[in-house]
Amino acid sequence: MGDSNPYKDSVGNATVSLPIVAVLAYGNQSYYTPESDYESMMEVAFFLNKYYLWVVFAIGFPGNLSTIITIIRMRSLGSFTLYVVILAVMDNLAITLKLLIYQILQKKVNIGTSGCRTFQFFGNFMVSYANWVLVIMAVERLLAVKYPLKIQKLMNCKRSVLALSIVGSVIAGIYLPILWTAYFNEIQQTCCFDTSSAWLLSFLQWANVSMSAFIPFSVLTVCNLLIVRVIKESFRVRNALRSMQQTVGLKHKTSFYKYDVSVQRQVTIMLFTTTLVFVVLMFPLCAFKVADSRWKVEPLSNEYAAKYLVYQLSYMLCDSTHAVNFYLYFLSARKFRSHFLAMSSCATPTRAASL
Template sequence: MDMTDATPITMVTDHENFTVHTNVTTLIYPAEYYKLNALITFLNTYYIWIIFAFGFPGNTLSLFVIFRMSKTGLTTSLFYVAVLSSVDNITIILKIIENQTRQMKMSIDETGCQFLFFFGLTCAASANWTLIVISAERFTAVALPFKVALVWSLKRAVVIIVGVVVFLCFIHSHIFITVTHYEHYTCTVKERFHKYLMIWFFISASVFAFIPAGFLIVLNALTVLIMRRSTTRRQIMTSAYGHVHRAARRQERHITVMLVALAIGFLVLNIPRCVYVIAYNYICASDEDVMCSTRRGFVNILTTQIADSNHAINFYLYFMTGRKFRAHSLKLFQCRRATFLSSGPSQLSELPFTESS
């Protein structure tokens, strides 16, 4: 049932010597309406804490493992993973702060709203764009294996990350003009800018999800395609040069599995949000349709929370798909020294993503 039922109820009031009959129209909504609102309230109130419980410890452990692995030399791959883990944790903390202001448990003024929105959106998008950079580096390593060390030096890696952050800061800089704080409504957009809401909504969604998703699909598809086409050549090299090339082949496959796992994780969690943003204006024929608006609100909250989960899963993807990362993590749990500290530079051949430095 998509429409509300208007049911007239007769109320009888007895005042000593006379009786007054009053007809009152009460709106009775379907049971689905109350269930959806209960789910919306639950997701808005508690789901960020679930993300925090899984994501913050995982990202922190990633930083510890990367620190141990980088003692014999910091590579671009380790640098990118460290940036990704750090940005994911910052994003989770900012989302918790935003959640608590929305729940009226934390007071905030207009300046606080502006900084919270600015850094929250910038950090969330930075995590996704870091995945683009990692994918681009891996594509270069497969397509131009003899030039990757020149193209992706550690110094250039730092410059690229800084450039990405500056670009995203510019995209979100309008927040310092458009966002304010209203009593009872926490952080929101100033009324005079409401006519630009849909434009900014699509720009933000494009920067956060559409562009990263497009790049990840194309870069990873090309990477896998190039690797498959070069299988025969690698087999010839392996038979000619022995176990050295077999080890390189295993390493290349290992790195690709981790990268593809990260890309798939991002796409699975963010594509629902992309679909919602595209379909937003076509879901309900009219905002007066209460049930349709309620369903749309539920889908909005659900896809947002699913996309936010991407900031909590990377450590577990590293752990499941990366043999060396898993080995170092287990040694960290056991409070034992990692074996690469005593075995020398040869252990650098199996790092999370690429070997350029």
């Protein structure tokens, strides 16, 4: 059995230290006998490594494209819908670029050092930025739940664009060292990193896994817990405001308020569902990264094969976060679902709505 170079893991995901396949690490595989289930588990891992990105692309690309078209046709671009569109665009770019570089390197195409640096930089940037757009959405939604009467003043499209720009600039700055440390290894026909500066390489590895996985996972977990905690209090405030409006006889405002509460509730459910699924799918990668250095395995052992299989499964789930959002929106947001179905059937929605 030959080695399988995990090219896609170098673009858009953190570098995870797995033991090299024994034929490379020990030079002569004939001295070692694989354990009983080693080959079968490795075959499964190699199969996932080779094909799962195609499945992610086939599910995620049309879904994200449908999200973009649906939101644009709703003709109501608030801060939340702006985030949804940007997230869908970045998800599509991330999975497309990742699949592209995987195919290029698998076919041994010489893309040169400039090509490696370009793919590495933008691949890592897009994955991390997509996850951080979701973080910004969750933080804003937490503020909306906690301070429902002030959110319109706190956040608008201009401030949302500013927040997106600042976060994007920070992420791009963190990944800038890639532009002078990555290079194309013509012997191995793959992208590598200059190891002469160990501290810089270590920084890039930890910055990558932190920006793309650990920090978004932690922030979204906290945001979800806080949203659950304060949502009842938020709804009590809204109900009190509605009662006050009814007392003074503002029937038309009460009607609008009911509609606004309905929309805000759908937005909260929609985002909570999306971030919860993100946390669930990202957890295996975070757990694997924490356990990686302590999980010692022997070459050609069943445990070695099991670790490599877990490694592939964790990245498969991680990459799936770029493919599932449309389907979560469709299931959790009635307004989004009605607009998409109306668009699909060439009908016109009876009432314009905002997410």
